[in-house]
Amino acid sequence: xxxxxxxxxxxxxxxxxxxxxxxxxxxxxxxxxxxxxxxxxxxxxxxxxxxxxxxxxxxxxxxxxxxxxxxxxxxxxxxxxxxxxxxxxxxxxxxxxxxxxxxxxxxxxxxxxxxxxxxxxxxxxxxxxxxxxxxxxxxxxxxxxxxxxxxxxxxxxxxxxxxxxxxxxxxxxxxxxxxxxxxxxxxxxxxxxxxxxxxxxxxxxxxxxxxxxxxxxxxxxxxxxxxxxxxxxxxxxxxxxxxxxxxxxxxxxxxxxxxxxxxxxxxxxxxxxxxxxxxxxxxxxxxx
Numbered sequence: 001x002x003x004x005x006x007x008x009x010x011x012x013x014x015x016x017x018x019x020x021x022x023x024x025x026x027x028x029x030x031x032x033x034x035x036x037x038x039x040x041x042x043x044x045x046x047x048x049x050x051x052x053x054x055x056x057x058x059x060x061x062x063x064x065x066x067x068x069x070x071x072x073x074x075x076x077x078x079x080x081x082x083x084x085x086x087x088x089x090x091x092x093x094x095x096x097x098x099x100x101x102x103x104x105x106x107x108x109x110x111x112x113x114x115x116x117x118x119x120x121x122x123x124x125x126x127x128x129x130x131x132x133x134x135x136x137x138x139x140x141x142x143x144x145x146x147x148x149x150x151x152x153x154x155x156x157x158x159x160x161x162x163x164x165x166x167x168x169x170x171x172x173x174x175x176x177x178x179x180x181x182x183x184x185x186x187x188x189x190x191x192x193x194x195x196x197x198x199x200x201x202x203x204x205x206x207x208x209x210x211x212x213x214x215x216x217x218x219x220x221x222x223x224x225x226x227x228x229x230x231x232x233x234x235x236x237x238x239x240x241x242x243x244x245x246x247x248x249x250x251x252x253x254x255x256x257x258x259x260x261x262x263x264x265x266x267x268x269x270x271x272x273x274x275x276x277x278x279x280x281x282x283x284x285x286x287x288x
Contacts, residue, residue, distance in 0.1 A: 026080060027078045027079070027080025027141055027161075028049060028050070028064050028065060028078045028080075030080075030161055031064070031065055031076060031078045031139050031161055031164065032047060032049055032065060034161060034162075034164045034165055035047045035065065035067050035076075035164070037165055038067075038164075038165055038168055038169070043069070043168075043169070043172055044069065044070065044181070044184070045067050045068060045069035045070075045074075045184070046067070046068045046069075046184060046185070046188040047065065047066070047067055047068075048063075048065070048066040048067075048068070048188065048191050048192060048195055049064070049065050049066075049195065050062060050063075050064065050195055051063045051066055051120075051191055051194050051195050052194050052195070053116070053119045053120050053123050053194060054119075054123065054194075054252040054253070055119055056122075056253075056283075056284055056285060057285070057286070057287065058252070058274075058285075058286035058287055061115060061116055061119050063075060063076075063077075063116045063120065064076055064077055064078045065078060066120075066191060067168075068184050068187050068188050068191070069172075069179070069184065070177040070178065070179045070180070070181065070183075070184055071133070071135075071171065071172055071175045071176075071177060071178065071179075072132060072133030072134060072135055072175070072178060072179070073120070073132055073133070073134050073135070073187070074134075074135045074137055074168065075113055075116055075117050075120065075134055075135065075136055075137065076113075076137045076138075076139055077109045077112055077113040077116070077136075077137070077138050077139065078139050079106065079109055079138065079139065079140045079141065079144075080141045080143075081096050081106065081140060081141055081143070081144045082096070082098065082141065082143040082144050083096045083097050083098040083099065083104075083144055083145070084096070084097040084144070084145050084147045085140065085144050085145065085146050085147060085148075085149060086147055086148045086149070087108060087109075087148070087149055087150075088148075088149075088150055089108075089110055089150050089155070091108055092107070092108055092111070093105040093106065093107060093108060094106050094107075094108055094109070094149075096144070109138045109156075109158075110136070110138065110150065110155060110156045110158075113136045113137075113138060113156060114136065114155070114156075117134045117136060120134070121134065123253075124187070124190070124191075126253050126254060127190055128186075128187070132178075132187075133175070133178060135157070135171060136155065136156040136157065137156070137157050137158075137159070137164070137167070137168075138156055138157070138158045138159075139159060139160075139161050139164055140158070140159070140160055140161065141160075141161060142160050142161055142162055146158065146160070152167075157171075249274060249286070251276040251277075251278070251282060251284045252284060252286070253276065253282055253284045254276065254278060254282045254284070256276055256277050256278045256282065257277050258274040258275065258276060258277065258284075258286060259274070259275060259276075259277050260272055260273070260274060260275075261273055261274070261275040273285055273286065273287060274286040274287070
């Protein structure tokens with residue numbers, strides 16, 4: 001794409017009142033097209049987008065894109081930014097500097113994707129018996145300029161969107177196959193159900209993101225008729241669920257009934273919470 005077109009698109013993004021979410025989703029769409037292009041040239045993989053992975057505290061972490069292949073699992077964090085990008089491995093935040101002098105902070109995408117991989121690995125470990133290689137990719141818009149970012153290494157590959165095909169192709173030629181085609185399909189099917197979640201669960205995820213940012217005036221958009229979101233249940237994991245009654249809340253890890261427990265010691269002594277009935281084999285907990 002020519003620089004003139006990129007400049008035109010940049011002006012559209014900076015002059016129209018597109019929300020950050022809309023801009024982010026559009027960037028994910030463009031990155032997803034690059035992954036399908038990889039498949040088009042003979043490399044087989046399954047693409048998942050906006051995957052909500054359950055966490056131990058009952059919340060979720062949302063992964064922009066997952067590319068399941070016989071080489072391993074590529075976890076992609078899409079950043080549809082503009083301006084100059086500055087950051088390093090250790091900083092909590094990176095900075096985007098726009099031509100008009102404005103500065104914006106973004107959470108360190110390396111740390112962000114490492115957290116995604118952590119929870120994804122924990123989730124998959126409950127339903128698979130083999131070790132999974134993960135590849136962390138931070139994919140930036142072609143509208144920005146990476147002025148000072150960490151070099152590519154084992155922790156993460158940082159690249160522009162139009163470089164994605166070449167970066168993945170390089171790794172594809174370097175690493176051997178570790179999964180069978182059946183493994184790829186089974187993993188894809190297991191994770192696919194985590195893309196089809198309720199609007200209430202999506203709203204709960206948005207609320208948790210607002211809380212994590214420690215906003216001074218916490219006023220996230222509300223889901224219409226929101227009362228409480230259902231316990232996360234994956235259709236692909238029903239074979240692992242126990243035969244206990246359906247009235248009790250279920251563990252998001254193993255599907256077993258949750259029971260009410262009480263903290264006996266420490267700062268939170270006396271407080272109650274849900275704990276998995278299969279403890280200590282499963283240590284999942286959830287707030288009441």
